Amino acid sequence: MKNSFLKIVLPALAIMLAVGLSFATETLNSSVTGYYDDPAIPGVQSTTTDCMQQPSGVQCETPEGFPLYATPDLDNIPNNELRKDE
Amino acid sequence: MKWLQKHANLIIEITCNLLVVLFLYAAISKLLDYQHFKWQLNQSPFISTYSDSLSWIIPITEIGISIALISKEFKLEGLISSLILLGCFTTYIIIILSYSNHIPCSCGGVLSSLGWKKHILFNLSFMFLNTIGILLTKHKKSIARLQGKTENL
Structure with missing residues (x-):
């Protein structure tokens, strides 16, 4: 047994x-955390998104139109954009 | 020591099955999100040239090791290969860490959400468990061989 x-x-x-x-x-x-910079709010803000860190596709944005990034470094490092397939 | 010998079978089976969960989970997660995994490999400064072949070789190797760990005949070989594979992954992580923190982890599923340093700890604990499994399996095999020899006398 x-x-x-x-x-x-x-x-x-x-x-x-x-x-x-x-x-x-x-x-x-x-669902991942996306980071963006709203100039009206100090610091980097975060939100949940279904976009991914991938080489192609349209860059994702918040409803206010701010581009989303995978890390709080935003566009200071390469390939950090969160994208979605078209 | 006696306790360890008494429960050797149970410890070996639990170790093997934990490794099966780890490798199968990692392999299936990679295959389910294949394009993303391939892209992650492309981001690596050392292995991007071989990303096409590696994106297949890694999950297939993980599945192969899982099969060996489940089988009765190739358990020891499976344990040794899994220790080698975990050793390779850990060395790769340590080398990558000296480059940059921003290179995405090419590990499957939720493991990629672990930080690099947590990932090293995770791998080291599995390598420790794996080593115990190898030692116990070898010990068990040598006892069986000795018993066989004495029966032949």
Whole structure:
């Protein structure tokens, strides 16, 4: 009984957990924190967005029209823009 | 020490299954978000040239190691390969850290939301567990071999 638990049930549980987690966190990954600079507010502001850091696509903006970035460094580092497929 | 020997089987199985969860989760997450993973590899200063092939080799290797860890015959080989792979990932992270903090992590799923330093700690704890698994498996194999020899006498 103990042997079959170790040899069959435990690996099956491990596989199910891995597959389930990867699909579950795939949905979670679709929402990320985006950073932008509103000149009227001091400092860098953040918001949640479904855009991603990817090489192509349209750069995402806040409803007020401020461009979104992946880190608070904004456009001071290359490839930091959050984009969405067209 | 006696406790360790008594529960060797259980410890080996738990270690292997934890590694299976880690590698399968990382591999499936990478394949589910393949384009993003490939782009992350492209951002790396050292491996961007090989990003096309690596984007397939890494998840396939992870799945292969998971299969070896589940199987009875290749458990030790799976444990050794997973230690080598984790060692490679950790070395890569340490080298990357000396370059820049802004290079995106090419790890799968929520692991990419861990910071680089947390990721090193995470990898080191799995490497520690992995080493215990290898030592116990080798110990178990040598005992089995000795028992076989004494039976033959």
